[in-house]
Amino acid sequence: MLISRKKLNTLVDLTDISDNALSEKLSCYGGLEVESISQLLPNCGYIVGQVLTCGQHPDADKLNICTVDVGLEVLTIVCGAPNVAAGKFVIVALVGTTLPSGITIEKRNIRGIDSTGMLCSLQEIGLEEKFVDPRYKDGIYLFEDELVVIGTSAAAALELDTTVFDLSITPNRADCLSYRGVAYEVAALFEKKIAIEHFEKKQVLGAPKAGLQIQNCLIESDGVKNYELLVFENLVVKPSPLWMQGFLIASGMRPINNIVDITNYIMLFLGQPLHAFDANKLATDTLVVRQACELELLETLDGKMRQLTPEDIIIATPNNPIALAGVMGGKSTEIDTKTTTIAVESAIFDPVAIRKTATHFNLRSDASQRFEKGIDATVPALALALAAELLAKYANATIGNKIIIAKKSATTQQKICCSHLKLENKIGVSLEQQFIQKTLENLGCAVSFSENSYTVTPPSWRLDLHTFEDIAEEVSRIYGFDKLPNILPIDTIRPVFKTEEELELTNLHRKLQAMGLQEILTYTLAHKKKATLGAYGDVLEPLEILYPLNNERTTLKTTTYSSIIEVLQYHFNRGFQSAQFYEISDLYGSNTIKKTLSFGSFGKLLDDVLYRTSVPTDFFLLKGIVSDAFPNLAVNFEYRTTTHEVFHPKLAADLYLENTYIGTIGKIHPSLAKDLAVSEQLYFGELNLGKIIDFAITTKANAISYQTISNQPNIERDLAFVMDKRIAIQTLLNTIWEYAGTDCQDIIVFDVYEGENIDSSLKSVSLKFRFNNRNQSLKNDEIDMLIQQILKQSKKQYGAIVRGAIYED
Numbered sequence: 001m002l003i004s005r006k007k008l009n010t011l012v013d014l015t016d017i018s019d020n021a022l023s024e025k026l027s028c029y030g031g032l033e034v035e036s037i038s039q040l041l042p043n044c045g046y047i048v049g050q051v052l053t054c055g056q057h058p059d060a061d062k063l064n065i066c067t068v069d070v071g072l073e074v075l076t077i078v079c080g081a082p083n084v085a086a087g088k089f090v091i092v093a094l095v096g097t098t099l100p101s102g103i104t105i106e107k108r109n110i111r112g113i114d115s116t117g118m119l120c121s122l123q124e125i126g127l128e129e130k131f132v133d134p135r136y137k138d139g140i141y142l143f144e145d146e147l148v149v150i151g152t153s154a155a156a157a158l159e160l161d162t163t164v165f166d167l168s169i170t171p172n173r174a175d176c177l178s179y180r181g182v183a184y185e186v187a188a189l190f191e192k193k194i195a196i197e198h199f200e201k202k203q204v205l206g207a208p209k210a211g212l213q214i215q216n217c218l219i220e221s222d223g224v225k226n227y228e229l230l231v232f233e234n235l236v237v238k239p240s241p242l243w244m245q246g247f248l249i250a251s252g253m254r255p256i257n258n259i260v261d262i263t264n265y266i267m268l269f270l271g272q273p274l275h276a277f278d279a280n281k282l283a284t285d286t287l288v289v290r291q292a293c294e295l296e297l298l299e300t301l302d303g304k305m306r307q308l309t310p311e312d313i314i315i316a317t318p319n320n321p322i323a324l325a326g327v328m329g330g331k332s333t334e335i336d337t338k339t340t341t342i343a344v345e346s347a348i349f350d351p352v353a354i355r356k357t358a359t360h361f362n363l364r365s366d367a368s369q370r371f372e373k374g375i376d377a378t379v380p381a382l383a384l385a386l387a388a389e390l391l392a393k394y395a396n397a398t399i400g401n402k403i404i405i406a407k408k409s410a411t412t413q414q415k416i417c418c419s420h421l422k423l424e425n426k427i428g429v430s431l432e433q434q435f436i437q438k439t440l441e442n443l444g445c446a447v448s449f450s451e452n453s454y455t456v457t458p459p460s461w462r463l464d465l466h467t468f469e470d471i472a473e474e475v476s477r478i479y480g481f482d483k484l485p486n487i488l489p490i491d492t493i494r495p496v497f498k499t500e501e502e503l504e505l506t507n508l509h510r511k512l513q514a515m516g517l518q519e520i521l522t523y524t525l526a527h528k529k530k531a532t533l534g535a536y537g538d539v540l541e542p543l544e545i546l547y548p549l550n551n552e553r554t555t556l557k558t559t560t561y562s563s564i565i566e567v568l569q570y571h572f573n574r575g576f577q578s579a580q581f582y583e584i585s586d587l588y589g590s591n592t593i594k595k596t597l598s599f600g601s602f603g604k605l606l607d608d609v610l611y612r613t614s615v616p617t618d619f620f621l622l623k624g625i626v627s628d629a630f631p632n633l634a635v636n637f638e639y640r641t642t643t644h645e646v647f648h649p650k651l652a653a654d655l656y657l658e659n660t661y662i663g664t665i666g667k668i669h670p671s672l673a674k675d676l677a678v679s680e681q682l683y684f685g686e687l688n689l690g691k692i693i694d695f696a697i698t699t700k701a702n703a704i705s706y707q708t709i710s711n712q713p714n715i716e717r718d719l720a721f722v723m724d725k726r727i728a729i730q731t732l733l734n735t736i737w738e739y740a741g742t743d744c745q746d747i748i749v750f751d752v753y754e755g756e757n758i759d760s761s762l763k764s765v766s767l768k769f770r771f772n773n774r775n776q777s778l779k780n781d782e783i784d785m786l787i788q789q790i791l792k793q794s795k796k797q798y799g800a801i802v803r804g805a806i807y808e809d
Helices: 005-009 019-028 179-190 242-250 258-270 351-360 366-373 379-394 420-427 433-442 468-479 500-514 561-573 619-629 670-676 689-698 729-739 780-798
Strands: 002-004 033-039 047-056 064-069 074-079 089-093 108-110 113-115 163-168 216-219 224-233 274-278 286-291 297-299 305-307 313-316 321-324 342-349 404-408 416-419 446-450 453-457 579-588 593-602 604-608 613-616 638-640 647-657 660-668 683-688 715-724 744-753 762-771
Touching: 002 005, 002 242, 005 163, 005 179, 005 242, 019 033, 019 163, 019 179, 074 113, 179 258, 179 433, 216 224, 216 404, 224 286, 224 379, 242 258, 258 274, 258 366, 258 379, 274 321, 274 379, 297 321, 313 351, 342 351, 342 379, 351 366, 416 420, 416 468, 420 433, 420 453, 420 468, 433 446, 433 453, 433 468, 500 579, 500 619, 500 689, 561 579, 561 593, 561 683, 593 619, 593 689, 619 647, 619 660, 619 683, 638 729, 647 689, 660 670, 660 689, 683 689, 715 780, 729 744, 729 762, 729 780, 762 780
Parallel strands: 216 286
Antiparallel strands: 002 163, 033 163, 047 064, 047 089, 064 074, 108 113, 224 342, 224 404, 274 342, 286 313, 297 305, 313 321, 416 453, 446 453, 579 593, 593 683, 604 613, 638 647, 647 660, 660 683, 715 762, 744 762
């Protein structure tokens, strides 16, 4: 919010307050951070002059020799502007003046004529081009007001001699999106009186007239809180007065014409957006405020055709929409130089509805910003009264009708009660009753004090004051947060105990990081296609954001594959020889939240040059990460063949816990790598961490058991099974465990062979069996019986045989 000190000074006397003091108070005590202080014009050393004579240069077709009265002397200035003429009042830069461009004006001889100064355009004296009237963009500026005084400051004559404060307004302070709100804040901070007469409602006189373009206004939308309309006739469209143009420029708005400028002035001054319709273009006597119809079209003032939705509130004739309520007017009723009758709208719309519309169309206007934050319910009528006064004065307008009040919500100010002692205890210091009461009254509150308690009625424009805590904060900040004592709160420190799930997550983080994986955090939102990439098993229903910030973040992710692939590829493309990452995140469905562990790797997990040891990334590395990350589960993961489209068909597996699908790990599918233009050397996985933790907690009692080391000797046997290569090794192991007996302590796969001396459809799987009985030494006969059971069942169920073994009937 840009604030002109010159205008603010008309509301609160700032003559004895420096710019720095005002900035410090607003930032430290007002909660309105001043981001910058600047002069509207970088150099105010320009003066007003009058061109006495103007004739063509004898040696240049496009140059003119002008004699210019600057008050104390008459100067000869050579000027090339096409619009310079005798009798005009102009901006003069005297010799020695330095322009914003860095050029210093000197006495120069231009083709035989000495030129002692420069006639300036607005751009040359430092005004941004967007603020310049199109009539003067290609020439010098000409004052239209003959009341300007020759020799005086040009900046003052242009009403641009002001300091501009750029305020950062917090979302709760909607009142400070207006000069009125900032003025009350400054008055309270410096204990000044405010020029209240500027904010007192004036009576608007008008009577019904037959034949006017607008007689009725129908409200058919619940999103309208207040709606008032006033018709003005016989007005003349022309430039607004210089003081108003200067005010708008200082506030960051471009002057257009007196009608539009007056509505913008009132919006900045009171915080109430107004919109003016050209009533002659309506061709109806009735306006309707309603929800838009599906696929209804409206061309807005920026010349763009908008396709509306039923969520948008519009102003319409019985046949067509003419404005997007609270956001932007329509092209069909735009004010132009031929406008003579207007209808001025002063309304309050639902903040949520306006925010949705503005976001949907990516059309954040000054008006929509104020409607979104909230409007003082008492200000629409005051705004119309001020509009009537200004339009009559600067556009020769007459009121064409009485105010049409289509809808007006009841306004009741909430009273907040708080005791003096409670306020002191909350703030932490002792304060006099007079200070508290005066502070709140300076902020615009009505305050009564009785029986050591305050009854506070916030002003209608302070929409952020609702509770006792709000009142305590107002008093605290005006008193000064820097004056409050630094006292630590006295309280009992209570230990914080983590839940079992939190403990499991903490341990998991430690284990993964100890294995060399780095934690990453990726976006919860993704493009719709990426958000559901590789959906498999427990598929979540994707949720799309109604109003996404951009097209790349439209949907809540239901899988993490796209994220982990992007992160791995990002590092791969930048020359990393290896990278290992993990992420613990929540995935969201329509009514479900799934906690997920995703991890990925390429290159070598460890690479010790000194000891020549390394662990290359492959499927077995991922399997090892899973096993080491969850060592305390009561049962091991079961690995099964996968048909997951994201993974390589032969270098990936589904993980199960007691026949419950947990996730998938493996190498990226070559076709997917090609589609995504990523490396084929990426390995990754995604596990349903919620199910794993639930399983770990429910089986925790059985997960860890301790016993003494057996004194009995181990017996080991090695067997090499030749079997169909299509059968998963885990499937064979599950069957072997069923018949291996309780004395079988471990079965280890130590070799898998495919190649020479074995049929191409077969593979050889070498297993090491370890048997032990804690109570007695096992005999070979007992082990042989178990081995026979294993051999029989393996052959019977899978055709797996051990070459050279003797099979007993």
